[in-house]
Amino acid sequence: MxxxxxxxxxxxxxxxxxxxxxxxxxxxxxAQAHGASWKGRRxxxxxxxxxxxxxxxxxxxxxxxxxxxxxxxxxxxxxxSLHNCGRSRAGEWYAHYIIGGNHRMTEWQAAILLVQLQRxxxxxxxxxxxxxxxxxxxxxxxxxxxxxxDERVTEHAYHLFIFRYFPERMGNVPKSRFIExxxxxxxxxxxxxxxxxxxPAFSKSSLDWHPYARHYDYSKVKCPxxxxxxxxxxxxxxxxxxxxxxxxxxxxxxxxRKVRDNYRELL
Ligand SMILES: Cc1ncc(COP(=O)(O)O)c(C=O)c1O
Numbered sequence: 001m002x003x004x005x006x007x008x009x010x011x012x013x014x015x016x017x018x019x020x021x022x023x024x025x026x027x028x029x030x031a032q033a034h035g036a037s038w039k040g041r042r043x044x045x046x047x048x049x050x051x052x053x054x055x056x057x058x059x060x061x062x063x064x065x066x067x068x069x070x071x072x073x074x075x076x077x078x079x080x081s082l083h084n085c086g087r088s089r090a091g092e093w094y095a096h097y098i099i100g101g102n103h104r105m106t107e108w109q110a111a112i113l114l115v116q117l118q119r120x121x122x123x124x125x126x127x128x129x130x131x132x133x134x135x136x137x138x139x140x141x142x143x144x145x146x147x148x149x150d151e152r153v154t155e156h157a158y159h160l161f162i163f164r165y166f167p168e169r170m171g172n173v174p175k176s177r178f179i180e181x182x183x184x185x186x187x188x189x190x191x192x193x194x195x196x197x198x199x200p201a202f203s204k205s206s207l208d209w210h211p212y213a214r215h216y217d218y219s220k221v222k223c224p225x226x227x228x229x230x231x232x233x234x235x236x237x238x239x240x241x242x243x244x245x246x247x248x249x250x251x252x253x254x255x256x257r258k259v260r261d262n263y264r265e266l267l
Contacts (some may be wrong), residue, residue: 002026004033004043007059007157007239008147012038012046019047020076023054027051031066034059036091039152044069049079054105055114056069059127059239060120060160062113065105124183127158127242134161134242136254143169143260161237162192164229169262177266178259182235185255190236197221 004008019026030036030044033051037043044050049070054062068079078098081088086100105113135146145164165175175191182189198220200206207213241248261267 001029002047003029004036005160006162007033007036007159008234009033009036009038009043009153009156012043012152012157013152024051030056030069031055033157034159035120035155036153036157037155040154042155045071048072049075052154054109059123059157060113060116062105062109062116065109065113066249094262097142123243124155124157127239128156130242130244130246131156131158131161133246134249135163137249138163138256139169141253141256141260144256157239158242159239160192161239161242162234163237164233165235170260171267172264173266175235179235181259181266182255185258187252187255188238188241190238192230192234192236194230195223195226197223 002009002012002015015026018024026047026078028044028047028050029052033043034052035042038046044052049072050069052067052069054060054065054067056063061179068075070076070079075238077089081098082100083103084100085102086098087093088095088097091097138144138146143166145166146166147162165178167173167175167178170178179189179191196202201216204217204219207216207218241252
């Protein structure tokens, strides 16, 4: 499963090759990646199936709900059946062919979504323009850096704008303190995810009840790069910020510069 986190497509060349080599289906989690593309191809249309989320925080939202994309008739029928109580489009309404559930979004939500879809491209372009501008401003600030670019990422959906902070370039002011200072300047920066294996849900005591997960012990898992990035470097800004104007990007850069120039006060 390729999770296009933040709206930045995964390395689909590598994942397609791994899936092909091992005879695996490749599923794209495009929940955060509406409109993103890899080498000119929109995500959700590259693997065997793609999943989109329209939950409240997403780039296009109906409050809740989602969509699955596929060019396989077989997968389309299976997904339709799974979310329609195991019914079949070709069968009787009150016949249930597989064990499914009611995972339908309501028609009220769909009506809202259809209107939102008309604006999807316009908002997508606006986020990209603002994010590109902010990237160019961040390059001049020394203590932070935009993420490395990959020319195969032809469109980033900027559900999240992630940049790196380098504490060692600012008197080792911890990331949490730096974020606090940015928030005091009115910039709603966020520390982002923690490593999954450190989520309380994956602790030994939380997994005890589970028939097979209880055999895992995530306390022994260590991913040093993930930990460094999560604990010390990665900072997030959410997508709605990028529906603002170029002056709002300048505000963000101005706040970072101000914190940088006065970092001794944070020690
Ligand atoms: C990467 C990713 N996958 C899956 C989901 C789940 O989507 P939903 O909340 O619509 O079930 C989300 C967000 O909610 C997400 O960000």
